[in-house]
Amino acid sequence: MLPPSRVVPVVTVASVDVVLRASAVAGLLCDVPGAYVVQHDVGPVGPGARPDEDADGGTRLRRTVHARSGVVEQTDVDLGHGCLSCALREDVLPTLRRLAEDLPPLLVLALPVAAEPLPVVRALQHEGGRLRAGGVVTVVDADSLVDDLLGADTLAERGRDLFAGDERALGEALAHQVELSDVVATSRPPGPAASRLLAHLATPRFPIEVRDVHDLAPGRLAALLRPGHDPRGDVQAVRPAPVRDGDGVWTLDLRAGRPLHPGRVLDRVEDLGRGRIRARGHMWLPSRPGTACAWDGAGGQLSIGSVGPWRRRAGTRIVVTGTDPADRSRLTRAFRGLELTDDEAARGTHWWRRHGDDLDPWLGDAAECA
Numbered sequence: 001m002l003p004p005s006r007v008v009p010v011v012t013v014a015s016v017d018v019v020l021r022a023s024a025v026a027g028l029l030c031d032v033p034g035a036y037v038v039q040h041d042v043g044p045v046g047p048g049a050r051p052d053e054d055a056d057g058g059t060r061l062r063r064t065v066h067a068r069s070g071v072v073e074q075t076d077v078d079l080g081h082g083c084l085s086c087a088l089r090e091d092v093l094p095t096l097r098r099l100a101e102d103l104p105p106l107l108v109l110a111l112p113v114a115a116e117p118l119p120v121v122r123a124l125q126h127e128g129g130r131l132r133a134g135g136v137v138t139v140v141d142a143d144s145l146v147d148d149l150l151g152a153d154t155l156a157e158r159g160r161d162l163f164a165g166d167e168r169a170l171g172e173a174l175a176h177q178v179e180l181s182d183v184v185a186t187s188r189p190p191g192p193a194a195s196r197l198l199a200h201l202a203t204p205r206f207p208i209e210v211r212d213v214h215d216l217a218p219g220r221l222a223a224l225l226r227p228g229h230d231p232r233g234d235v236q237a238v239r240p241a242p243v244r245d246g247d248g249v250w251t252l253d254l255r256a257g258r259p260l261h262p263g264r265v266l267d268r269v270e271d272l273g274r275g276r277i278r279a280r281g282h283m284w285l286p287s288r289p290g291t292a293c294a295w296d297g298a299g300g301q302l303s304i305g306s307v308g309p310w311r312r313r314a315g316t317r318i319v320v321t322g323t324d325p326a327d328r329s330r331l332t333r334a335f336r337g338l339e340l341t342d343d344e345a346a347r348g349t350h351w352w353r354r355h356g357d358d359l360d361p362w363l364g365d366a367a368e369c370a
Contacts, residue, residue: 008100009134009222010107010124014117014177016148016160016170020139023213024185025110029068032106032218036099037066039110040088042162061091061112065099085119088112092120093127100130106222107131114155114162116176118233125226135182135221139213140174142190146197148174150276150323152300169299175201175278178208180232182224185213193323196247200321201278203232204239235294236312238281240319248323252331256316258339259286262357271334273302275327281318282307285359286340286352287366289314306363 011028015021025037041062065072077091088111096107111117117136124133141148149171155161158170178184179201190198190210202208211217231237240253262285265272273279279297283304292310295318296303316338320331356366 006103006130007132008096008104008107008130009132010096010109011134011218011221012109012111012117012121012124012136013139014111014115014136014181015139016114016155016158016174016177017139017141018113020141020187020213021110021113023187024137024139024216025066025108027214027216028106028108028218028221029066031216033068034104035068035106035108035218036072036104037108037110038092038095038099039064039066040092040112040115042112042115061087063091063095065095085116088115088120089123093123093131096124096131097129103130106134106218112162114160114166114168114173116173117180118176121180121226122233125228125230133226135224136180136226137183137185137216137221138174138177138181139185140178142186142188142194145186145190145194146323149178149197149201149278150299152276154299169301171278171299172296172301172303175280175298176233179203179280181208182206183209183211183216183221185211185216187213192247193249196243196249197321197323199243200241200249200251202241202243203237204241206232207241235280235282235296235307236292236310238317238319250322250325250328252320252328254281254316254318254320254331254335256284256335256339258345259284259289259314259352260316260338261340261344262287262352262359264338266358268334268338269302271330273297274300275322275330276300276324277320277322277327277331279318279320282316283318284314284316285357285363286345286347286349287355287357287359288363289349289353291363293363304359304362 013024029035029037061077063077064074153170155166155168155170184198198208240251281295283293283295290309292307294305294307
């Protein structure tokens with residue numbers, strides 16, 4: 001470990017709105033003399049710009065480095081693949097390392113609008129050397145926060161899609177930002193429902209602090225140390241926040257100790273995935289007994305996928321937060337009876353693996369799963 005004076009903290013800023021992002025980074029830059037802001041944008045930059053790709057199908061990034069005195073550098077970076085997470089890591093970390101050689105008091109990383117912070121934050125947590133992962137800030141519109149998180153609008157419908165073909169719901173992108181955050185910043189205090197919703201989406205032991213976008217306390221953000229085994233963003237570590245239901249916001253903790261029947265999951269997937277809800281967690285299937293399957297839903301969209309071997313005891317746990325009582329009742333009914341019965345469980349995992357589960361398009365080849 002380098003002495004504290006030789007370590008440069010990196011504060012990460014995320015948003016689904018370019019103006020809100022600009023407000024936050026400008027405030028941090030003004031409050032910390034000598035700080036740098038490293039900002040990335042995807043595709044053409046300017047009014048009316050839309051996500052784009054270069055002629056070879058790779059991702060094009062525009063990297064802009066700001067200091068209090070103005071723009072220090074601006075560079076277009078063409079990368080030979082379409083994986084934005086990889087592209088950001090490949091450009092972000094070398095740029096941050098280079099700037100850290102000057103030992104600025106703070107580096108602010110402004111992610112592209114609608115980008116998820118998890119890949120870059122994880123990379124920073126394991127970076128070592130002179131860089132240290134500081135706090136994560138998500139800047140939101142307090143007035144529209146509940147609708148943005150739980151509504152059915154897509155990023156493309158709002159003109160905020162990150163790349164060509166980005167079909168994510170706005171709520172999915174925003175939830176992935178908020179749930180990883182130490183601080184949610186806004187220009188005005190959120191109302192009771194929005195405040196309660198943020199509290200429900202927080203990870204236990206890591207409450208989300210709400211601050212004014214013009215008072216982000218950069219010293220505190222810089223001093224935050226994200227733990228090496230951070231449960232935020234880990235679908236196998238999902239737990240409901242220790243917050244009571246209220247102000248129209250509720251959370252269901254759907255759990256099953258036995259594997260779920262794949263056929264019944266498919267039959268009820270529409271009931272389990274639709275509605276004004278945010279759902280996150282993991283699922284255990286008898287046809288893939290050694291594989292943890294992610295469950296990630298927002299804005300009426302549901303994503304499932306394999307996330308590798310179990311690091312904890314296998315099981316199903318899906319934490320669902322919403323505001324409509326009808327959604328809560330429907331989810332409770334739909335989840336009931338998904339577990340294997342005694343007779344189904346007695347068939348054994350070899351039987352289930354041999355017969356498959358019709359989920360290969362989402363989870364990969366079941367025959368290759370342990």
